[in-house]
Amino acid sequence: MDLSRRSIEDVYSEYVVFSNAGTHPNRMAFCPLHGEVAGTSKPSLCINVETGAWICFAGCGGGGLQQFLLKSGEAEHTVKDKTKNVQVSKPRKKKKKAQTEFLPNYILGLFEHCPIELINDGFDEEVLQYHDIGFDINKCRITYPVINKDKKLLAIVGRRNDTTYGKYVPYTEKELRDYGVEVFPKYEKGSVFWREDKYFETLSCRDRTTPVIIVEGFKAALWLVQHGYNNVMALMGTHLTDYHISTLERLGKKIILCLDGDIPGIKSTIKNGYKLSKTMQVLACHYKRGATQPDDIKDAEELHELVSKPVTISKYKKLHKDILENGKR
Numbered sequence: 001m002d003l004s005r006r007s008i009e010d011v012y013s014e015y016v017v018f019s020n021a022g023t024h025p026n027r028m029a030f031c032p033l034h035g036e037v038a039g040t041s042k043p044s045l046c047i048n049v050e051t052g053a054w055i056c057f058a059g060c061g062g063g064g065l066q067q068f069l070l071k072s073g074e075a076e077h078t079v080k081d082k083t084k085n086v087q088v089s090k091p092r093k094k095k096k097k098a099q100t101e102f103l104p105n106y107i108l109g110l111f112e113h114c115p116i117e118l119i120n121d122g123f124d125e126e127v128l129q130y131h132d133i134g135f136d137i138n139k140c141r142i143t144y145p146v147i148n149k150d151k152k153l154l155a156i157v158g159r160r161n162d163t164t165y166g167k168y169v170p171y172t173e174k175e176l177r178d179y180g181v182e183v184f185p186k187y188e189k190g191s192v193f194w195r196e197d198k199y200f201e202t203l204s205c206r207d208r209t210t211p212v213i214i215v216e217g218f219k220a221a222l223w224l225v226q227h228g229y230n231n232v233m234a235l236m237g238t239h240l241t242d243y244h245i246s247t248l249e250r251l252g253k254k255i256i257l258c259l260d261g262d263i264p265g266i267k268s269t270i271k272n273g274y275k276l277s278k279t280m281q282v283l284a285c286h287y288k289r290g291a292t293q294p295d296d297i298k299d300a301e302e303l304h305e306l307v308s309k310p311v312t313i314s315k316y317k318k319l320h321k322d323i324l325e326n327g328k329r
Contacts, residue, residue: 240272
């Protein structure tokens, strides 16, 4: 065989059995490094067939094509022969709209009043202050700053009493101008996780054995943090964007979906779970006794049980079969 015509996939195919095909560069396979056998378990090895990068979610590590061949027991000269003429593509860069302007941080000082409503709901004042949750006394809104992992303020989202146009709505250019803001960045909700600025500075972010918990909204994330789960980020909705997926793929961690337990949340958990399962290990939290979101659960032990005993997406779908068929809880 002409080695110059061999692809990354050709080389890997000598050592692994791929479990899925398609045009997506990230492919799942059964990991021979810890003895996985096709058909007897769920594949835990993710391989990018364009770049050669791989990661085993069962703990075998990760790296490039050469590292994989060496871990497979090949001698260095064999590895060199097998890889010297294989064309490795550069990682494809996802097109994304860059946010070139950001809100000034001083605006957070305008909303330093404590949101009594959240205090009355059981939220700790220190947790609220740590996340710069405030209250706009002029518009009677609880304010949530949206900050990216580079510590840039992208938007201020306000919780409105009038929910005609949505409960949580970013401040408009006109509203920001009233507060003296002169730069008006275009904010897109799917371009960031809420709380990613806090998550990416924690030790749990760098620990591959600690899963990342994904919730829908602000209060769900704050409630879990208050109960010791700093490894949490929020979608600010149920829609999973390319940014969310690529960010989670780079983390290379187990994902625990803890979206709301209402009908939209259940459907999104199943849809997003299967989508993420193409390249990651994904589990989902199953609510019991009528709760539909983390902050509904006031008992700490019950909340811990929810988070510590997630189920597979397939099992989650079976558990909610009747609800989905009847269209109500």
